[in-house]
Amino acid sequence: MPSLYRRSLLRRSLATIAAALAPSIATARPSRPMPSVIVIGAGIAGIAAAQRLQRAGCRVTMIEARQRLGGRIWTDRSWPDAPVDLGASWIHGVHNNPVAALARQLDIPTTVYDAGTLSNNLAESRLYDADGAPVTAAWRRQLAADQDQLADRMASIAEKKAGTPLSMHDALRQALQDSALPAGRKTAAFELFSRNVEDDYGASVDEIAAWALQEGSGFGGREVVFPGGYGQLVERLAQGLTILTSHVVEHIDYRGPAVQVHTSQGVLSADKVIVSLPLGVLKEGKLVFTPALPAEKTGAIARLGMGVYDKLYLRFPKVFWDASDIITQLDTKQGIWSNWYALERVTGQPILCALNGGNAARLLEGMQDEAIVASAMQQLRSIYGSAAMQAESWHITRWAADPYARGSYSFPGVDALPDDRKKLAAPIQHKLYFAGEATHNDYSGTVHGALLSGWREARRIYG
Structure with missing residues (x-):
């Protein structure tokens, strides 16, 4: 994830x-x-x-x-020239990471793909607003700074209330209330933080314990995929x-x-x-x-x-999107289709992957494949207009519906x-x-x- x-x-x-x-x-x-x-x-x-x-x-x-x-590692090879991972994709940080060490030891090739670190994406990705208009570099940097500030405030709030059930939603509300951010930026910060949490944990901010922000450790270095x-x-x-x-x-x-x-x-x-x-x-x-x-x-x-974290892979006749590993759109309906990962650099083929977590993923799992693809194409056309050609084929995951998984990965509930x-x-x-x-x-x-x-x-x- x-x-x-x-x-x-x-x-x-x-x-x-x-x-x-x-x-x-x-x-x-x-x-x-x-x-x-x-x-x-x-x-x-x-x-x-x-x-x-x-x-x-x-x-x-x-x-x-x-x-x-x-299990939740599942490579689909029905596109012979472009295998895609329906489950886990990234090695998160290669420095001292045992998975990275095994990949090297077994001589399995990897490719750097740092789009897995969403905290860097606001500053580095191609970003669009709800109407499909490009967001300026200055606004991207401001949004990224606001997110970091919120995360720090929330961690402090969670620490002060240790031992008391506190949702990430309530900590976020309090952090925004204590913040000196202008009203417009508070709204943008709340929506963006909530959506990114859903992507990170596969659950909504009102389901997750606030102390989860301090949970666990990570490995340094670049992020890679296979x-x-x-x-x-x-x-x-x-x-x-x-x-x-x-x-x-x-x-x-x-x-x-x-x-x-x-x-x-x-x-x-x-x-x-x-x-x-x-x-x-x-x-x-x-x-x-x-x-x-x-x-x-x-x-x-x-x-x-x-948590639930699902993927949609769309394959097109040719590339029509930005020359960026990730394309992000703010304020999308119910947080669906917010992030698109461009995979032509990894696969050599014109493929986009959208990842949806939490409530967005649960909503999509109840839809038919054709309706999911139509919804995704509508969102892409809000950015690229008629240049967004129809997808030729696709892969869709439904991890919550899988009887041998019942979700994608765990998170600490509020209690x-x-x-x-x-x-x-x-x-x-x-x-x-x-x-x-x-x-x-x-x-x-x-x-x-x-x-x-x-x-x-x-x-x-x-x-």
């Missing part, structure tokens, strides 16, 4: 990251018997855990509900693993010495189980645990939210507690373990967070 206001940069030594990676160095296999492990979910967290466990000498079986691997698709990373890491696809897990029984995993294809058992399912699936509650999960864990699941992610990650009886981006306290909502969570749970088991 694009990273908007999560600015704190991780300070780790290269040696520490190298030690955490070390996939080319065989893990010493201890003389003691290693447990059998079932890993539920073949996303990046589950695959990372399974790879480490298998190398340590564990007997590992992965279970995946879908027919494909990767011209050949993020799926390459999944495919390489999954090599050599035993993975059972089309196995929907229905019930996990951990009463006995072995854990019984009941699936749509039968029952499997192992000494230990790692649950690396998306938070949205856990929140839905269809997966039965016996005994029931502890109240501390179910409370964390309830308080954390699952969430700062340690809820740790509660979600806590193992149970040395039998059940939990991985996934939602369980990582520092890097939630990211591929590197999911990857690190898988390694963390593997260490708990073999360490």
Whole structure:
């Protein structure tokens, strides 16, 4: 996901990251018997855990509900000359980032595409107003400065009200009330901040805890994408693993010495189980645990939210848009079609990608494909007029409707507690373990967070 206001940069030594990676160095296999492990979910967290466990000498079986691997990493190759990522796209910061290190180690090409850092876009993108008129460079810089000022004020407000449920919406209102900005700029700042938060968290400002602005860490350096698709990373890491696809897990029984995993294809058992399912699936509650999960864990699941962030890829006969990686339009209806990412530099083809989060994404998920494309084309024509030719083909995501995701990535709800992610990650009886981006306290909502969570749970088991 694009990273908007999560600015704190991780300070780790290269040696520490190298030690955490070390996939080319065989893990010493201890003389003691290693447990059998079932890993539920073949996303990046589950695959990372399974790879480490298998190398340590564990007997590992992965279970995946879908027919494909990767979970919320999903590269569509139906355009043979232009693979597109329907899920994760960016490596957010390449300095010391374990995903970037793996990409280099596996010799998977990447391309710099800094449009993922939305905080820089106002100053650097091509910006239009609601009527399709270009916004001046001076106004772009002013808007960017106002956003930074608001984020700082909101963080201060959230810190002062620590321990009290406070939504980002209420913190934003208070920050604007305390601000000396002119009325017109306050309105613009509110609308822009609200829209960008939806893009960053996949949820509206009234759903998110204000302290989320201070949550987590990030990596420095440029942002990059995979011209050949993020799926390459999944495919390489999954090599050599035993993975059972089309196995929907229905019930996990951990009463006995072995854990019984009941699936749509039968029952499997192992000494230990790692649950690396998306938070949205856990929140839905269809997966039965016996005994029931502890109240501390179910409370964390309830308080954390699952955001929605959807994509529309449009392919055209030729490029008609600005020579800019991102085109942004202010004050669009309900925040839909605010940001367009130009991908011709990455794919070599005339492709635009629009990303919509939160309420905008939920609204679009209820529409037919043709209606979505028509709405997008109407917005493009408000900027480019008749030069905006009709799209030839498209790809549309609906992550909230996906029964094996139920959303895109997690966020802290208004009532969430700062340690809820740790509660979600806590193992149970040395039998059940939990991985996934939602369980990582520092890097939630990211591929590197999911990857690190898988390694963390593997260490708990073999360490």
